[in-house]
Amino acid sequence: MTTPASPESAREGRAARALSALAGISAELASARALESTVDRALGTLRAFLEAQQVSLWLHTPQGLALTFTAGDDTTTEDDVRKGLRLGDSLQVVRDLEVAPIILGDRRVGALVVRTARALGDEERMLLTALANLLAPELAHAERSRQLEVEVAARTAEIERGRRFTEKIIDSLPLGLYVIDREYRIQSWNRKRETGMQGVSREEAIGRTIFEILHRQPAEMLRREFDDVFSTGRMQEYQMESVASGEARTYRITKIPMRLGDGPVSHVITIGEDVTDWKEAQERFSQAEKLAAIGQLAAGVMHEINNPLATIAACAESLGYRIEDLEKSGVTIAPETLDFLGIIENEVVRCKQIVDGLLDFSRPKQARKERVNLNEVVERTLFLLKHHVRFKKLTVQTDLDPTIGRVPQANSEQLVQVLMALLINAMDAMGEKGMVRIVTQAGPDPKRGAILEVIDSGHGIAKSEIAKIFEPFYTTKAPGQGTGLGLSICYGIVQEHGGVIEVDSTLGQGSTFRVVLPVVAQ
Known part of the structure; x- marks a missing residue:
C-alpha cells in the first residue's frame, strides 16, 4: 500500500519542477540561437510544464497589442489581454487566462499569457512571473537590434542613393x-x-x-x-x-x-x-586676328611702299627711253640690259598687286550692300570669264536652285570677286583641261540660308594644308604665279558678310569650296 505524500513534500516537488523548468528556459534564452527560435522553444517548454492549452507573447505596438509568439491554440483575443493588463502590473487572472505583464524599467512592453483548464499553483505562477521578467531584457535587446537594423538599412539606402546620384552625374x-x-x-x-x-x-x-x-x-x-x-x-x-x-x-x-x-x-x-569644334573655333579666331593684323599693317605702310615703287618704276621707264636714244645714235647695248629692265617693271607690278591685295584687309571704305541673289552673282561672274583663254578650255556645269533665298546686306561686286577667285583657283588646280561645277542651293536655316559651291576635278589639297590655305601669303603655286592673298581676301569678304567658307578635298580627286551665307525673309 502506497503512502500518500504530505502537502509539504508535494509543494516541494512542484517547486523543484518549476525551478528545473525555469533553469531550462533560462538556458534556452541564454543560447546563441536567434531570438525567434529561442522564444518559441521557451514558450513550448512552459506550455508542456503547465499542461496549458496556449502560451502566447503579446507586445505593445503603435497600432495596439499584437500577438507576436504563440504555442498551442490562438483563441485568445486582444481584449482578453487588455482586461488583465488593466488590473495592474502583477500577474492577473481573467477567466481561464493567466496574464503576466512584461515590464522594462517603468514601461510595460507587453504580456505573457497562459490559457489553462485549471488554476495554476503558486510555484507555477512564480515561474510565469519569472519568465516574464527574463523576457523583458531579451525583448528590449531585440527592439534595439531592430532599431539598429532599421537605421543601418536607412543609412545603407541613403549611401546607395548618393552613390547612384554621383554615378548619374558622372554619366551625364x-x-x-x-x-x-x-x-x-x-x-x-x-x-x-x-x-x-x-x-x-x-x-x-x-x-x-x-x-x-x-x-x-x-x-x-x-x-x-x-x-x-x-x-x-x-x-x-x-x-x-x-x-x-x-x-x-x-x-x-x-x-x-x-x-x-x-x-x-x-x-x-x-x-x-x-575639342574638335573648340579647336576649329580657335583656328578661325586666330585666322581673324591674322587678317586684322594684316589690315592694320597694310593701312600703315601702303604709302611707304607705294612711293619707292613709283620711283623705281619711273627710273626704269627713264632708263628705257635712254636706251632707245643710245640705240638710235648707234651705241650698242648689251641684250641682257633690256631683260633686266623688263624684270624690274614686272616685279614692280607684282609688288603693286601685293600692296593692293593688302589694302583690301584695311577696309578703309564701306562697300555698298543690298539684297543679292546668288544665281545672279554666278551668271555675272561667268559672263566676265567667258572670254578668258584658259577658262574656255574647261567644262563648266551649273546647278542653280531657282528657289534660293536672297543674301542680306551683300555687296555683289565682292561676291563676284570671291567666286572669280575660286574659279581661277579651280583652273590652276586642273591645268589645261577639266570640269568645274557651280552649285547654288538653299540651306537648312536662315543662318546657313544660301550655299554656293565650286567643285573641281583637280589635284586636290592635302589634309595638312587645308588649315593653312586661308592664311595670308600661303600658296602652293610656283614662285611668281600667286601672291597667296586670293583665298585670304575671300575669307575676309565672306566673314564680313556673316558667313563661312568651307573646304572638302581629297588628293587626286578634286576639291569643293563651299560659301555659306545667311539670308533674310523676302
Whole structure:
C-alpha cells in the first residue's frame, strides 16, 4: 500500500519542477540561437510544464497589442489581454487566462499569457512571473537590434542613393571618364565611354586591365603615362587625333591623380573631351586676328611702299627711253640690259598687286550692300570669264536652285570677286583641261540660308594644308604665279558678310569650296 505524500513534500516537488523548468528556459534564452527560435522553444517548454492549452507573447505596438509568439491554440483575443493588463502590473487572472505583464524599467512592453483548464499553483505562477521578467531584457535587446537594423538599412539606402546620384552625374557629363587602380584595372567607366569612342560596355570594362580594353593604343605607351602620374602625382594633359568614329576628331586627354586619404596616389582618373569644334573655333579666331593684323599693317605702310615703287618704276621707264636714244645714235647695248629692265617693271607690278591685295584687309571704305541673289552673282561672274583663254578650255556645269533665298546686306561686286577667285583657283588646280561645277542651293536655316559651291576635278589639297590655305601669303603655286592673298581676301569678304567658307578635298580627286551665307525673309 502506497503512502500518500504530505502537502509539504508535494509543494516541494512542484517547486523543484518549476525551478528545473525555469533553469531550462533560462538556458534556452541564454543560447546563441536567434531570438525567434529561442522564444518559441521557451514558450513550448512552459506550455508542456503547465499542461496549458496556449502560451502566447503579446507586445505593445503603435497600432495596439499584437500577438507576436504563440504555442498551442490562438483563441485568445486582444481584449482578453487588455482586461488583465488593466488590473495592474502583477500577474492577473481573467477567466481561464493567466496574464503576466512584461515590464522594462517603468514601461510595460507587453504580456505573457497562459490559457489553462485549471488554476495554476503558486510555484507555477512564480515561474510565469519569472519568465516574464527574463523576457523583458531579451525583448528590449531585440527592439534595439531592430532599431539598429532599421537605421543601418536607412543609412545603407541613403549611401546607395548618393552613390547612384554621383554615378548619374558622372554619366551625364559630355566627357569620357574612367578610373584605374595601381594594378591598371578599371574601377569606373562612365556612360560616354560606354556609348562613344570605342563603345565598350561598362560590364565588359569593369575589373579588366586598361590594356585589354584600349587595345588599339600601344600598351607600353599607356603604361608609361599612368606610371608617371602614379610616381609623380602630377596631372597630365595632352591632345590626340582619332579617326575611330569615321572622321578625324581631336580629343583633349587629362590624367588626374587620385588619393584615398593621405597616402600615395592610388588611382588615376582619365578624362577624354572632344575639342574638335573648340579647336576649329580657335583656328578661325586666330585666322581673324591674322587678317586684322594684316589690315592694320597694310593701312600703315601702303604709302611707304607705294612711293619707292613709283620711283623705281619711273627710273626704269627713264632708263628705257635712254636706251632707245643710245640705240638710235648707234651705241650698242648689251641684250641682257633690256631683260633686266623688263624684270624690274614686272616685279614692280607684282609688288603693286601685293600692296593692293593688302589694302583690301584695311577696309578703309564701306562697300555698298543690298539684297543679292546668288544665281545672279554666278551668271555675272561667268559672263566676265567667258572670254578668258584658259577658262574656255574647261567644262563648266551649273546647278542653280531657282528657289534660293536672297543674301542680306551683300555687296555683289565682292561676291563676284570671291567666286572669280575660286574659279581661277579651280583652273590652276586642273591645268589645261577639266570640269568645274557651280552649285547654288538653299540651306537648312536662315543662318546657313544660301550655299554656293565650286567643285573641281583637280589635284586636290592635302589634309595638312587645308588649315593653312586661308592664311595670308600661303600658296602652293610656283614662285611668281600667286601672291597667296586670293583665298585670304575671300575669307575676309565672306566673314564680313556673316558667313563661312568651307573646304572638302581629297588628293587626286578634286576639291569643293563651299560659301555659306545667311539670308533674310523676302
